[in-house]
Amino acid sequence: MSLKTETMVLNMGPQHPSTHGVLRLELKIDGELVLDVKPHLGYLHRCFEKHAEAMQYNQVVPYTDRLDYLAAMGNNWGYALAVEKLMGIQVPERVEYIRVIVAELQRIASHQVALGSNAADIGAFTPFLYLFRDREHILSIFEDTCGARMLYNYIWVGGLSHDIHPDFVKKVKEFVSYYKATIIELDNLLSYNKIFIERTANIGVLPLDTAINFGASGPALRGSGIPFDLRRDDPYSIYDRFDFEIPVGKGLQGQVGDCWDRYYVRVREMEQSLRIIEQAIDHIPEGDVQSAIPKRIKPPKGTVYTRIENPRGELGYFIISDGNTNPFRVKVRAPSFVNLEVLGELCKGHLVADVIAILGSIDIVLGEVDR
Amino acid sequence: MKNAEEIFNILKDNFGDAVIALDKDTPTEAVITVDPLKIHLVGEFLRTNEDMMFDSLMCLSGVDDANGKKVKDADGTDIIEGGTLSVYYHLHSVSLKHKITLKVSAPREDAKVESVENVWKCADWHEREAFDLVGIKFLNHPDLRRIMMPYDWEEGSHPLRKDYKNPEFYQGMKVPY
Numbered sequence: 001m002s003l004k005t006e007t008m009v010l011n012m013g014p015q016h017p018s019t020h021g022v023l024r025l026e027l028k029i030d031g032e033l034v035l036d037v038k039p040h041l042g043y044l045h046r047c048f049e050k051h052a053e054a055m056q057y058n059q060v061v062p063y064t065d066r067l068d069y070l071a072a073m074g075n076n077w078g079y080a081l082a083v084e085k086l087m088g089i090q091v092p093e094r095v096e097y098i099r100v101i102v103a104e105l106q107r108i109a110s111h112q113v114a115l116g117s118n119a120a121d122i123g124a125f126t127p128f129l130y131l132f133r134d135r136e137h138i139l140s141i142f143e144d145t146c147g148a149r150m151l152y153n154y155i156w157v158g159g160l161s162h163d164i165h166p167d168f169v170k171k172v173k174e175f176v177s178y179y180k181a182t183i184i185e186l187d188n189l190l191s192y193n194k195i196f197i198e199r200t201a202n203i204g205v206l207p208l209d210t211a212i213n214f215g216a217s218g219p220a221l222r223g224s225g226i227p228f229d230l231r232r233d234d235p236y237s238i239y240d241r242f243d244f245e246i247p248v249g250k251g252l253q254g255q256v257g258d259c260w261d262r263y264y265v266r267v268r269e270m271e272q273s274l275r276i277i278e279q280a281i282d283h284i285p286e287g288d289v290q291s292a293i294p295k296r297i298k299p300p301k302g303t304v305y306t307r308i309e310n311p312r313g314e315l316g317y318f319i320i321s322d323g324n325t326n327p328f329r330v331k332v333r334a335p336s337f338v339n340l341e342v343l344g345e346l347c348k349g350h351l352v353a354d355v356i357a358i359l360g361s362i363d364i365v366l367g368e369v370d371r
Numbered sequence: 372m373k374n375a376e377e378i379f380n381i382l383k384d385n386f387g388d389a390v391i392a393l394d395k396d397t398p399t400e401a402v403i404t405v406d407p408l409k410i411h412l413v414g415e416f417l418r419t420n421e422d423m424m425f426d427s428l429m430c431l432s433g434v435d436d437a438n439g440k441k442v443k444d445a446d447g448t449d450i451i452e453g454g455t456l457s458v459y460y461h462l463h464s465v466s467l468k469h470k471i472t473l474k475v476s477a478p479r480e481d482a483k484v485e486s487v488e489n490v491w492k493c494a495d496w497h498e499r500e501a502f503d504l505v506g507i508k509f510l511n512h513p514d515l516r517r518i519m520m521p522y523d524w525e526e527g528s529h530p531l532r533k534d535y536k537n538p539e540f541y542q543g544m545k546v547p548y
Binding site for chain 2: 041042045047049050085086088210212213214215226228233234299300301302303304305307314316318320329331333337338341370371
């Protein structure tokens, strides 16, 4: 005798603690087995691109903060870089160094949230608290620097909103030496934890060719084993001066490209960010951080597409200028938006509980998915 | 690694009239204009040809060019008649490390562009977004639904059009607040 089974549709979200915001996943399930996942977006859509058209170039910067709100520095920077490229602005050395340092600090802070919430989603709550404790150091450095802890509006077109705090260098150095020692704690608590490995290894395997064809970027792509990092492969700013490695997934606990690999790439990336900060922090030249800020931003007619390596992957800004003080069109190529597309492929054939682990390992921020 | 002019010439040899123009007179990037109904063939060629290997579609953006005639609507606001809508494709080759920008333009009233979803899978949601916000119809797209706006948003109403007007009500709720 065989039991009759029926496929069922289950809505996960929009109000679900592990969807990291307001995302609705329509799961087609057969018992506990996921047959298909259809994400429904737009619950956080707030017309960023339409707003940008109605504003002057410099007024758009605070809006970019709200895209990927866990990595606001990177968003500011990507936008500033695009406008600077269009106008041909060369920013002072001091600004470049400060931008690199804050962006790398931001990468660490963002990965801490990603790793912590990934672990918390699948039941390990303690690492979350440890990671947030350490993130606090970075946020307080940012607070000293620009007054905000989350949405900074710090990197402007041609410069920065404030010079760094007199204690900045000292505090960053303290943090680097502190966190270098503390990161081992994370490895012991979580990375090599038997239960965590059981939950993430061999789950949601993303093959390399699928990853490239789906346009995945950032840790989601590198977890599949290719060392593709825009900081080295399409260098911007002064990243060519620093010596750092690009961690890739090697399948240490299972197959290459599984959830554990994506997790582990982030952990090792934090170390590399510390390395970059160490190399940069002693060489910040003197100077005025606002000397290159144009009085009136009026780029020539034309289009520009620039991309930077944000914690979640390739953040691109496509700007069309019609020669006015407002952008004619701003399109954001958000890494989370593109990475989320591959979710359906990853979840097929796994259990419902694994969907949570997979979603956490892709690490999306709905602010930039929905824009 | 090839520059824009070489790529343009190779495309011109292979596709003739379907490859329309090369615009080099831009501050940052050269743009190749292509026939909107042949873009999927050009894309497939660019992805698979050994000298091209454009395996990654970085970005796909729908744009309202707003280059038509401005006329007054019944209630006194400007609407645009005629002109074009465009789609920009930013391509990059991971192995050969070169980039190129393609552009297609289609008439605003009935903008039809072939989908490149078959060529680069990541075009799927980008095209849905361009359809949703700008109103470009992608032919042969497997699942062309709205993505950002609610599924039941007023038909034919696309917010990123330059002459977009908010509807007064959505599902009985007042929209402008």
